[in-house]
Amino acid sequence: MKDRLSWQEESRKTVFICPIFDVEERICLSPNNEVKTFSVLDTSDWAIVIPVLETEKGSRFVMVRQWRHGAQELSLEFPGGVFEKGENAETAAARELKEETGYSAGKVQKLGQFNPNPAIMSNRVHFFLATELNSPTGQQLDEDEYVDIEIHAVEEVLHGMGKPPFIHALMGTAMTLYLKNSQT
Numbered sequence: 001m002k003d004r005l006s007w008q009e010e011s012r013k014t015v016f017i018c019p020i021f022d023v024e025e026r027i028c029l030s031p032n033n034e035v036k037t038f039s040v041l042d043t044s045d046w047a048i049v050i051p052v053l054e055t056e057k058g059s060r061f062v063m064v065r066q067w068r069h070g071a072q073e074l075s076l077e078f079p080g081g082v083f084e085k086g087e088n089a090e091t092a093a094a095r096e097l098k099e100e101t102g103y104s105a106g107k108v109q110k111l112g113q114f115n116p117n118p119a120i121m122s123n124r125v126h127f128f129l130a131t132e133l134n135s136p137t138g139q140q141l142d143e144d145e146y147v148d149i150e151i152h153a154v155e156e157v158l159h160g161m162g163k164p165p166f167i168h169a170l171m172g173t174a175m176t177l178y179l180k181n182s183q184t
Helices: 089-101 154-160 169-182
Strands: 008-017 022-029 035-042 046-055 058-068 073-077 080-082 105-114 125-133 148-153
Touching: 008 035, 046 089, 046 105, 046 169, 058 089, 058 154, 080 089, 089 105, 089 125, 105 169, 125 169, 148 154, 154 169
Parallel strands: 046 125
Antiparallel strands: 008 022, 022 035, 046 058, 046 080, 058 073, 058 148, 105 125
16 A cells, blocks of 8 residues: 555655755656656754653653744753754754753653654654753753753643643654653
8 A cells, every 4th residue: 555655756855055954846656657846844852752761740841941943932942952963853852951951860761752844845744852951051052042941740740731831743743752751
């Protein structure tokens, strides 16, 4: 059945380059042998880390609040970001956790990966659980990052999903993987 639905890429060319992604034009042959053109955002993979801090009041998430230009509002999220060139997923996750929160983890476990929007994007987002957190040593933010660190109860985050400030769809995916992992 897959062959009946599969398209064959004939060629591709980059039509626009910007700092965080390239726009590619891909010429593809349909299952009915029709030639069609598609636009694809080609970008690096991302890592998202769910840092769990154990406290006297139970498990808490270490989260970051930051401005999101597309939405034009603040978003409360798990730390994460783009892989650096040549970096593997676990290294990217540990680095992003350290840079954005100052925390490092004694244990980092991969929970899964998804394509954020397979219709128009080429990359993957990799999700990790970070536990056994060490005391924070200070943020190491990129020059255009302005991030506040916040600690939130798991239940608060779960019940807040889908309304401000929990507006980032990938955080919902992260929570699903967290809940799935906590039930096993």
